[in-house]
Amino acid sequence: MGALTVEGLRAGYGAGPDVLHDVTLDVRPGEVVALLGASGSGKSTLLRCVAGLEPLRAGRILLGGADAAALPVERRDVGLVFQDHALFPHRDVAGNVAFGPRMQGLAPADIDARVDHALRRVGLAALADRPVDALSGGEQQRVALARALAARPRLLLLDEPYGSLDRPLREGLASALPALVRDEGVGALLVTHDQQEALRAADRIAVLAGGTVRQFDVPERLWRDPADATVATFLGVGPLFPATVTDGTAHTAVGTFPVATAADGPARLLVPTAALHVDPHPDGPRLDATVVDVRFAGDAHRLEVRSGEHTFAVRTTTADALPAPGGTVTLGVDPRALRVLPADDGPRAGSQTGQRAEPRAGQ
Numbered sequence: 001m002g003a004l005t006v007e008g009l010r011a012g013y014g015a016g017p018d019v020l021h022d023v024t025l026d027v028r029p030g031e032v033v034a035l036l037g038a039s040g041s042g043k044s045t046l047l048r049c050v051a052g053l054e055p056l057r058a059g060r061i062l063l064g065g066a067d068a069a070a071l072p073v074e075r076r077d078v079g080l081v082f083q084d085h086a087l088f089p090h091r092d093v094a095g096n097v098a099f100g101p102r103m104q105g106l107a108p109a110d111i112d113a114r115v116d117h118a119l120r121r122v123g124l125a126a127l128a129d130r131p132v133d134a135l136s137g138g139e140q141q142r143v144a145l146a147r148a149l150a151a152r153p154r155l156l157l158l159d160e161p162y163g164s165l166d167r168p169l170r171e172g173l174a175s176a177l178p179a180l181v182r183d184e185g186v187g188a189l190l191v192t193h194d195q196q197e198a199l200r201a202a203d204r205i206a207v208l209a210g211g212t213v214r215q216f217d218v219p220e221r222l223w224r225d226p227a228d229a230t231v232a233t234f235l236g237v238g239p240l241f242p243a244t245v246t247d248g249t250a251h252t253a254v255g256t257f258p259v260a261t262a263a264d265g266p267a268r269l270l271v272p273t274a275a276l277h278v279d280p281h282p283d284g285p286r287l288d289a290t291v292v293d294v295r296f297a298g299d300a301h302r303l304e305v306r307s308g309e310h311t312f313a314v315r316t317t318t319a320d321a322l323p324a325p326g327g328t329v330t331l332g333v334d335p336r337a338l339r340v341l342p343a344d345d346g347p348r349a350g351s352q353t354g355q356r357a358e359p360r361a362g363q
Contacts, residue, residue, distance in 0.1 A: 003187025100151030
C-alpha cells in the first residue's frame with residue numbers, strides 16, 4: 001500500500017485558472033520523491049493539496065490507500081516541514097518535538113520515548129533542553145524534522161526545507177534524508193527547485209513545468225534520458241540544437257551526428273555535457289566551440305564554451321595547453337549519449353507520472 005497516490009489532480013486558487021493539470025504520481029513507504037521545478041511550476045500548490053490546505057478541482061488523493069477528500073488537515077497523518085522551521089519560540093527543543101504526540105493524547109512516558117527517539121534520529125539528543133532560539137539554522141531545521149517524525153506520520157511533506165541554509169549544510173541534510181525516511185518506513189514528498197538537492201536526496205523525481213509533470217523517474221534515468229527539452233534545459237544536461245534527422249543522421253548548424261534510432265524529420269538534438277571531452281583530433285563526431293572562460297575547479301579545469309547560440313561548461317583533467325578565452329577548442333562527442341527530443345517540446349508518450357519507474361538499487 002502506497003504512502004501517497006495522486007490521481008488526475010487539477011487545482012487552482014479562487015476563480016483563477018488551473019495551477020495544476022492532471023497530475024498523477026505516487027510515494028512508497030520508505031521512499032523520497034522530489035517535486036522539482038522552477039518557481040511557479042506548481043510544486044507548493046501540490047504539497048498544499050496533499051496536506052488538505054487547498055481544495056481539488058478534479059482528481060483524488062489517497063493516503064495509505066484511503067481517499068483523503070473528507071479528511072481535515074489534522075487527520076491526514078502527514079508531517080509538515082517548512083523552510084522557516086515554524087518552531088515554537090517559547091518551548092525548548094524537547095517541547096517542540098513533543099507537540100505532536102501530546103496532541104495525539106499519548107501518555108507522558110510514551111511522549112518522552114517518542115521525543116527521545118526522534119531527536120536521536122536527527123542527531124540532537126544532547127540538545128533536548130536547549131532553547132530553540134539558541135540553535136543554528138541547521139539545528140532548527142533538524143528540530144522541525146524531529147517534530148514531524150515524533151507524530152509517527154504516514155507521509156512527510158517537506159517544502160524547500162533547506163532553502164535558507166548554506167550549501168554545505170544543505171547538502172549534508174539532503175544526503176541524510178533517504179536513510180532516515182527508509183529506516184522510519186515513512187514516505188516523503190520533497191519540494192525543491194535545486195536540481196542537485198533533488199538528485200542527492202530523492203529515490204524518484206517528478207519534474208513539474210507549467211503545472212504539469214513532464215517526467216517522473218529515478219534520477220539516473222531522468223538525467224540520462226530526459227523526456228523533452230523542458231526537462232533537459234531545467235536539469236542543465238547539455239545544449240539543445242535544432243536538427244533535422246535524415247536516415248540516422250542529425251543535421252545541425254554545428255555539425256552532423258549519428259542518431260541511429262531516431263525518426264526522420266525536425267527534432268532537437270541534446271548533446272549532454274557529460275558526453276563531451278576535450279580532444280583536438282577526435283576519431284568520431286566532433287563539436288567545435290569558442291572558449292569563453294577557463295577556471296580551475298579543484299580536480300579539473302572548467303571550460304565555459306560557446307557553440308552556435310549555446311554557452312555551456314565542460315570539464316577537462318588535461319592541464320597541458322589549455323585554450324585561452326577567445327580561442328577555439330574541439331570537443332569529441334560520445335554518440336551513444338546523444339538524445340533526439342521532439343521539436344515541439346511536448347512530452348513523449350509514457351514520460352508522465354502514470355508510468356511506475358523501477359526504484360533505485362536497495363529500494
